[in-house]
Amino acid sequence: MQNNRIERKFYQLKARKQKGLICYIMGGYPNPVDCEKIISAIVEGGADIIEIGIPFSDPIADGPVIQEAAFKALQKGVTPQICLNLIKNTRKRYPELPIVIMTYSNILQKNGFKKFMQMAKDAGTDGFILPDMTIDESERYLEYSKNLELASIFLVAPNTSNLRIKNTLAVSTGFVYVVSIYGTTGMRNSFNKYTLTAIKNIKKLGPKKNISVGFGISTPQHVQLMSNCGADAVIVGSAIVKMIDSNEERDIVQLQNNLRGYVKSLKAACTI
Amino acid sequence: MTKLREFPIEGKYGKYGGKFIPETLVPAINELEDAYEKIKNDSEFKNELDYYLKNYAGRPTPLFFAKNLSDYVGGARIFLKREDLLHGGAHKTNNCLGQCLLAKRMGKKRIIAETGAGQHGVGTAMAAAVLGLKAEIYMGSMDIERQKLNMFRMELLGAKVHSVDSGTKTLKDAINEALRDWITNVKDTYYLIGSVVGPHPYPMIVRDFQSVIGEEIKYQLKEFTKRSPHALVCCVGGGSNAMGTFFPFLDDKDTSMYGVEAGGLGVRTGKHSATLKEGSEGILHGMRTFLLQDEFGQITDTHSISAGLDYPGVGPQHVQLKDLERAKYVTCNDNEALDAFFKLSKLEGIIPALESCHAVSYGMKLARKMKRDENIVVTLSGRGDKDIDQVMKYRQKFIGR
Secondary structure, three states, rough: OOOHHHHHHHHHHHHHOOEEEEEEEOOOOOOOOHHHHHHHHHHHHHOOEEEEEEEOOOOOOOHHHHHHHHHHHHOOOHHHHHHHHHHHHHHHOOOOOOOEEEEOOHHHHHOOHHHHHHHHHOOOOEEEEEOOHHHOOOOOHHHHHHHOOOOEEOOEEOOOOHHHHHHHHHHHOEEEEEEOOOOOOOOOOOHHHHHHHHHHHHHHHHHOOOOEOOOOOOOHHHHHHHHHHHOOEEEEEEHHHHHHOOOOOOHHHHHHHHHHHHHHHHHOOEOO | OOOOHHEEEEOOOOOOOOOOOOOHHEEEEEEEHHHHHHHHOHHHHEEEEHHHHHHOOOOOEEEEEOHHHHHHHOOOEEEEEEHOOOOOOOOOHHHHHHHHHHHHHOOOOOEEEEOOOHHHHHHHHHHHHHHEEEEEEEEEEHHHHHHHHHHHHHHHHHHEEEEEEEOOHHHHHHHHHHHHHHHOOOOOOOEEEOOOOOOOOHHHHHHHHHHHHHHHHHHHHHHHHOOOOEEEEEOOOHHHHHHHHHHHHOOOOOOOEEEEEEEEOOOHHHHOOHHHHOOOEEEEEEEEEEEEEEEEEEEEOOOOOOOOHOOOOOOOOHHHHHHHEEEEEEEHHHHHHHHHHHHHHHHHHOOOOOHHHHHHHHHHHHHHOOOOOEEEEEEOOOHHHHHHHHHHHHHHHHHOO
16 A cells, blocks of 8 residues: 555555654644745655644643644735645655644634645645544534545544544544644653553554554654654654744754754654 | 423534543543432432522522512513522532532542633532532633632632633633543542533533523512413523523423523624623534634634623533524623613612623513513522623713713
8 A cells, every 4th residue: 555655655664663753733834835945854854744833712632832823823924726836836746755634623614624624735835733523523524524635643642542543543644643642732741651551552453553652742752752652654843843943043054954853853863 | 292301312412512522531521420320310419409409508589479570571480499699699509519529429539620710619618618629720811810809709708719721711721621630630630611612521521500490480479470480591501500590390381481582782792691692603612512712613702791601612502592592692782781780789789790680681671572461580690799890881971971
């Protein structure tokens, strides 16, 4: 199964005995022009998959860092269309880069799921992550995903039952997003045993699925820890958004260098 | 044909409702659903709740024939369902006691809740105090600024109040923050939602605990007349007092229903909270419902003179009732609500909450068009003591002009 960019990427990674690095950025943040440069730096640093957040006014699964970025992006007038344009431009530059959208269901609902997903597909998107979309509510979303050949990436939490994990794995395409902790997105200093147990369990239930772990991950040590438990990829979000935030001098070249270096250090930890 | 009282079916009211939640909350929501199924017809639970409703909260609340107001209007007879007399000063206590007892049954010791104006926060703090639970309340920092007294009341009652500084710093952000807390502390925490909103089963649970309002109206009106009410009128923010009033009557064809939303400065100005009237379909706070949102799906700011109606969403069952034209949803502006505030205070010696004034105002309008032998029941969802400061400011401004 290598008929889409995400699957192809994981296939290559496995052949190279590498874990995947998925990097999140907030679409249009801190502004649309710099955002494209930020993506380039992250890709040059070694990111395997890019996750682009479309800001939503009420991001309940996000911690303070991403909430704040979404709030500021919306204040500056970032729209879903601006984010799709960003994807279009990124796609031109990187024809093989897997790009997924992370946003909330209402952004799709407003246009109609079908129409918005078509627009996203046309822009070059490979799939969707919707943290407030459960498998129980996903009948039509899954139908459109299938028709448009978009990955439907569902989340699995540490407290998800085995039966539900199996059902989720059955309808997830591209990869499965394992939420590492009880909580919202954002950096954590350490992880509890339950996180590691959950990853091992999910990998056991879906040995052929691409298991990606996110929430709280920010250091090469975290990357290794998750890899050792069987994760096929890790997702880093808030740490990157925070680096973008702290670039107060608005020196984009400096920021690009910092991000490139940071992503490189994470990717170095991805080699088995 | 399916009776309206049989909804939700599989967690949905027609196409509205459902469960749009982060995966971490799924086990908690399912646990709640199972626990509620168990206690729903459990006579021991019912007796315990009835005990607290009667001896602690003061149920049943009276149904009062507002003769002076009816005479003044000169139309249908207006009855007031006096939820303002309930302990805590609003209908919120019905739901808080019900859900706190449910939480206790589930072995949860920590209660979290959101609050806008503070009424649900106060209700939660009271119920938690009397039932020996720990309560933490999320409230937008902007709302705290507007309702300092209620924050102090919650603290007096032993609750911890968290000020929410994200987003618009009002009710919807308080709900977001409570949901984030729940995601983090899902194992030992019970989230006590204050209205008929949120993921299934909350709209159903809150509706059921509030239905005591409509049930009482049913038998209380019989003391005055053999006829069932011709019309029920309630204010709608999230819509819990309205759903509690409407629900027992849903399949009674002779009773028409009116939900009154906050028209704010007028729906044309864009500064209002008239979700059913002006909103569109969307997904927020775990449910598919109607929302006030912009063309991109971002939730927009709301406005109302009454903080309790200041919510950009509405209970999913109300959207179903609107679609089926079983209930009619109308608006009442800030000025009209204020006018009702003064009228009811002077004519009946009852100072109503600004939220309830929206219902009183429309009730008067409706009564004028109806016959003298017809009956309207207006649910007076809360008392107006909390609003006196604000009304005073408005009046000074008005007289100043």
